[in-house]
Amino acid sequence: MKKESTIRDSFRSFRINLVFLAFVLLLIVEPFISDSLLAVPFTLVDNDTLGFYNDSLGTTLDRTNPYRGTFLFPGANVADGDPTINGAPEPILVSADSILGPWLNNPPVLNANWNDPQTIPMTWAINTETAIIYNIDGGQSGIQDVVAHIGVDNGVYIWLDGIYQFGALAPGPVIEFEYNVPLPDLGPGTHYLQVLREDHGGTDGFSIQVTGVPEPATICLLGVGVFGLIRRKR
Numbered sequence: 001m002k003k004e005s006t007i008r009d010s011f012r013s014f015r016i017n018l019v020f021l022a023f024v025l026l027l028i029v030e031p032f033i034s035d036s037l038l039a040v041p042f043t044l045v046d047n048d049t050l051g052f053y054n055d056s057l058g059t060t061l062d063r064t065n066p067y068r069g070t071f072l073f074p075g076a077n078v079a080d081g082d083p084t085i086n087g088a089p090e091p092i093l094v095s096a097d098s099i100l101g102p103w104l105n106n107p108p109v110l111n112a113n114w115n116d117p118q119t120i121p122m123t124w125a126i127n128t129e130t131a132i133i134y135n136i137d138g139g140q141s142g143i144q145d146v147v148a149h150i151g152v153d154n155g156v157y158i159w160l161d162g163i164y165q166f167g168a169l170a171p172g173p174v175i176e177f178e179y180n181v182p183l184p185d186l187g188p189g190t191h192y193l194q195v196l197r198e199d200h201g202g203t204d205g206f207s208i209q210v211t212g213v214p215e216p217a218t219i220c221l222l223g224v225g226v227f228g229l230i231r232r233k234r
């Protein structure tokens with residue numbers, strides 16, 4: 001009887017040690033597997049995501065920001081050509097200040113030209129510029145490997161929490177995944193993706209998909225929870 005109990009005890013102890021070992025192994029290998037096995041990208045923004053929208057700019061920005069023989073906002077109807085610029089510097093938007101307001105603040109401050117969150121039209125008045133703000137929730141532990149996949153006719157400028165990230169112009173049309181822009185990791189809480197769309201004639205259009213991987217802290221917390229349960233059972 002005593003012998004049987006000893007065998008049972010040592011088997012239980014062996015089982016607990018095995019689970020503990022597995023948990024320690026998980027902690028050790030977690031940093032290495034988090035970028036592959038645990039890295040399931042989530043869609044944070046797509047063409048159906050509601051955004052704050054400002055379509056009051058008209059052609060206010062046209063022929064501002066001279067750049068390499070043309071402008072970051074070329075004149076209407078291809079008057080200044082149809083440039084290809086990939087990796088544009090941050091545009092100076094002072095001539096549109098009264099229309100945009102402090103939209104690049106963190107958090108943005110929105111004047112009466114901004115509509116409440118709405119479905120963003122994928123086309124807009126030819127030759128004009130339009131501005132969008134998408135809210136992105138970083139959750140409780142943040143999001144990493146954030147990438148903005150954008151297609152546009154003709155151009156786009158993007159900021160994250162008011163910090164300039166990327167700009168590009170090209171002749172049309174819209175090609176999905178035309179630009180794949182890595183963005184900084186997002187901490188917990190709300191973030192703001194500010195987008196300025198540019199057009200200078202012909203047709204226009206836009207597509208967006210922003211993806212990211214939630215921080216794997218949740219996985220570790222789960223591991224701690226399992227270990228805590230085992231310890232309590234003992």
Ligand SMILES: [Ca+2]
Pocket residue numbers: 059061062073074075076127128129198199200
């Ligand atoms: Ca324009």
Ligand SMILES: [Ca+2]
Pocket residue numbers: 151152153154170171172173174175178
């Ligand atoms: Ca394009």
Ligand SMILES: [Ca+2]
Pocket residue numbers: 153154172199200201202203204
């Ligand atoms: Ca165009």
